[in-house]
Amino acid sequence: MAAKPVTSFVCSACGARTAKWSGRCDACGEWNTISEEKPLSAGPGAKSLGARRGNAVALGDLSTDEAPPPRTTSALSELDRVLGGGLVPGSASLVGGDPGIGKSTLLLQAAAAFAQAGLKTVYVSGEEASAQVRMRAGRLGLKGAPVQLAAETNLRNILTTLEAEKPDLAIVDSIQTMWLDTVEAAPGSVSQVRAAAHELTTFAKRTGTAVILVGHVTKDGQIAGPRVVEHMVDTVLYFEGERGHQFRILRAVKNRFGPADEIGVFEMTGRGLTEVANPSALFLGDRDSSTPGAAVFAGIEGTRPMLVEIQALVAPTPHAQPRRSVVGWDGQRLAMILAVLESRCGVPFTGLDVYLNVAGGMKITEPAADLAVAAALLSAREDSALPQASVVFGEISLSGALRPVSQAENRLKEAAKLGFTSAIAPTASKALSVPGMSIMTMSDLTAFVGDVFGAG
Template structure:
């Protein structure tokens, strides 16, 4: 091995560093995630230099720091701006992750198109596609102006020089796994390369006031490939979700230093690109069956937006010793827990039944407020109760069968009323906050028995 270099093992999940290979990472407890990389030994600064720099460092009291409102660039794509908190913050570093072929590059190219129409200087750095490939996609999306410039390069040093020379307002790096820092001996896409490259881009964004978007691949578990420290380094983390064989796409903000977290934007993939879905609730409820048991509408809050969902359940007798349970769109363990509550607190025999629970539309929700919807959908299918199409419910269900209150109940009821629902089943503790809303029947329930009786 060359002088000045050493072999180090990194965990691909969390970035934990070890001098030797280990089967299980002691930090994140994942198995078989260590990979060997060759790194350069950094020279340690002398204590005298550190003391000199520490004396020159400026320390200010909090009262002396002036608060400044962040300057934003509005893209014109309302759903995208909503997830970011009102637009792109200048000098921010945004990570966009998603499955292959889900539409990450298409979305960012559409953002570039909208900004190019406003003459905003843009630089699109691609390490995966050629100029011809990007041009073909751009022709499908619409007209671009010359304010968008393209660079096909995987060398971080070259991309850094171009950014410092051109000084664009927005930079897109597609993708972070293809960028290569020559100072790091490991291969592109490794833990060291991803971490160090992101650090350089973060320094560029903060010092030059440039908004940088970096595209990240995801692992089979759905997390951004590379160390988890990558998500801690950036200002905003966006996940592009959805089935690549379906038309809908959901942009979810899981971290945002400049806005609310868990905000979502809904898009539909068409031939001309991604089109905004202005009313996600109406979109999710399209095609809801009429006169069928095991179906009920519930309301979930994503960020600041209430979204109505259809929860479907199918319960049938099992011919096997171990009944089958399936959950699509929500947590499997939550479904098992709620079925146990139904069997114990509502005297509903489910131990010999197969149960299938699905959130229609393919969206994934885990908010506690949908518990009551899952419970009523399972009970409706088991007892063959047909729930009226204009009935909606929401509430958290406890292990004692009680229906507990949830936040933003007024906004949920208002959204249901706006879409034409006539009856709303809510936790009894939330009645005081929604009783003033007229035009919709509001029924308060204290436990799941009362809720089942309310839908008959």
């Protein structure tokens, strides 16, 4: 006797599964987001699958040589960089970002750029009418681009159109607005998003059409819907930036055709997004080197060296519990740096509010920024500016030791190119030699505090 299919309930906010319905999701705490998900039909003969034979799959060894996938480049070199060198036929990409950050603007410019590069391009909008998209194209100066436009949310109609048109690139804005009439759920639900992503990804692999999907994000900054969508696609890109800053960062968090963590930098202007050829110079453009509480961090984003300013402010607190406010960095790592400074170096921050900011709306994740954060905090606390024209990088361990970081030479070369003449780095970097750069090496945080600030 065949087993009875088990009905499950899924949260549309986080994708968590439960055996029964409830008004509130135990995983994410959201209300009225749980809906029933019917199991897939087993179909006739499914229970006797073992008795049915499939087709043999051709096998090859690891030494088989295959040509790298062909790529199409556009006039947007920053986008090509993040994609790994250009657009790959048959690839499926997912672009996420906060509302109003510029996702639709970026992809409309990308559609025009790839169309002008010779690709037959179709742009499908499920959020805006065709007239609204044409208004944006007019504002961006793209009305003459050979892009085919449609406004539709029915995925059956969209796939039928794409099958007939056979484009080289299809952009769907957004995956949360698509719906299939074969799935009994509202658009944007977990079931609809998963099914729509599966259909579009399968279409891309079957026909060789490159597909770019736009995804909404949750309040935590993750792409809304089931995480399986990110596993289905080849590339996941996040479009980041602060609404009050003109800079936008396109970051690859997954890429099967290129390096992950690669970034492209854009500037939002009245005529759309413009590329930033030298982001380090732009992020440091308004910097005052004589101000206490500022340190220049020589970082690496993907394969690109990047210089950004880390700013700190330390002030007596009027509250019983001092504040710890962080923008652009990990708050838990800030707490660790403060604990190491107090425990290993004897520099207390008790009774002091601490504010930390990465200038320009940049977000830093690599541990190599530890020493620059510590330098900014000490500079603010001691009201003493760091040596002029100097950059700082290095990872701090819980023992207070400074650990070496990767690509130290590339970091220093980028700093020298922008006019910096000195650097503070872990001792393991002392073998480095960059023309025009004076490198001061430190073995631990205590030596750094004593030599640079005369404290400790």
